[in-house]
Amino acid sequence: MKTRFTELMGVEHPIAQGGMQWVGTADLVAPVANAGALGFITALTQPTPEALLAEIKRCREMTDKPFGVNLTILPTLTPPPYAEYRDAIIQGGVKIVETAGYKPQEHVTELQKHGVKVIHKCTAVRHALSAERMGVDAISIDGFECAGHPGEDDVPNMILIPACVDKVKVPVIASGGIGDARGLVAALAMGAEGINMGTRFMCTQEAPIHMNFKQAMVEGDERSTDLIFRNYRNTSRVRKNAVSQQVLELERAGKPFEEVAHLVKGARGREGYQTGDVDAGIWTAGTIQALIHDVPTVKELVDRIMAEAEEIIAGRLARFGGAGASAAA
Known part of the structure; x- marks a missing residue:
């Protein structure tokens, strides 16, 4: 299943595992990569930039597939050394970064100088347009259903995804309230090029939580x-x-x-x-959580989503469209 997302990021499946504090380590990211999806190490889960570089190296020992790093920029009185974390990402040879948070322009510019593709996480169309003007390579749009920070507009993904796709030209990844094949197919139908899952990947065998x-x-x-x-x-x-x-x-x-x-x-x-x-x-x-009923391995989860998505497209949706839809599927 090829999309602009899979082509741009060099992955097999249009599925990403976004950065999650205390969860996005090599223990989860490497299995995601090995399953053909795109995983992200969470930079600030690591206590220092040096520890992040070591985690990148550890992940590379566990997979030869593409993976990325999440760098979340938050306004605070005592900010971490974001530039040093960014330099560790570059030094580690990572070529995909998910940024999130406050005005990432400095980081986008510097990362792209070193051939890094940047996905910026947004919770509103106006923020996505701003990120596109900054030159990011893709947008991850987070609907109201998402874990963590959904913004203050309370717009669910049935509206937010197509509204974003209508306005931006770069690939859009749908995030929030997605955890199975139905969510993937729905996101693709609304114009997204892939999906981002956090909570669902937390509920896998490899996720490093109790x-x-x-x-x-x-x-x-x-x-x-x-x-x-x-x-x-x-x-x-x-x-x-x-x-x-x-x-x-x-x-x-x-x-x-x-x-x-x-x-x-x-x-x-x-x-x-x-x-x-x-x-x-x-x-x-x-x-x-309403649609999570088991704790599979990462590979079992990704394989299941892709197989069931193909079944939905070639089976259920084709029945509504007749021969033409079946042929297209």
Whole structure:
């Protein structure tokens, strides 16, 4: 199944595994690459640029297929050394980067000088147009269903994907609320060139998190997330648990972020991933939990999605179109 995404990135399948804090390590990325999809190491999961370079080398020892690195730029009083992380990506010979966050122009320009293709993650069409003007090679558009930060516009993918495709010329990857073949075919039908999955890849055998989290996602449904930080105009979709409920209670009481910060520290969530305590801290997961029913290997998941997508296109959709659609399929 060739698309502009597979051609541009040199991968077999139009499926990407986006960067995920504490999850996007070589342990997951290499199996994704070996399955013919595109995986991303999460740069800031690594404590230093030197550690990122070592992780890139470790991943390369595990796969000879293309993989990328996610570099998320967030405005903060004490920013990490983004330029040094970028240099580690370049030094490591990585040729695909997923950027996200605040004004990536400096990084886009420097990465492309070294032959790196850049996909920028956006939550709104206006942001996608801005990224296209910056010269990015592709857009990953995140609908309201996504885990993590869905933006503040609350536009679901049935609207956001075609709205973005109508406006930008570079390839668009659909992200948020996608985890099976139906999502892939629907995204392609709306004009996307591929899909990006986060939560679904978390729920695989190779994902480096405790099985308790994977089982929680299997047991979850479309109501098993909370939207926190709405009062602070920094909305985040997380798995509903004791901590997220406590955060919402404080927000409803009008408390400033300073009174919430201790609950949402990244270290708490990371510790939970290691110990298996799903209530240790907040952790991101999307509404796609409603469609997650097992914990396969990465290869089993990718192979299943591609096989079922072919069946949908050649079978179910062809029946609606008659002989012409069947021939096209």
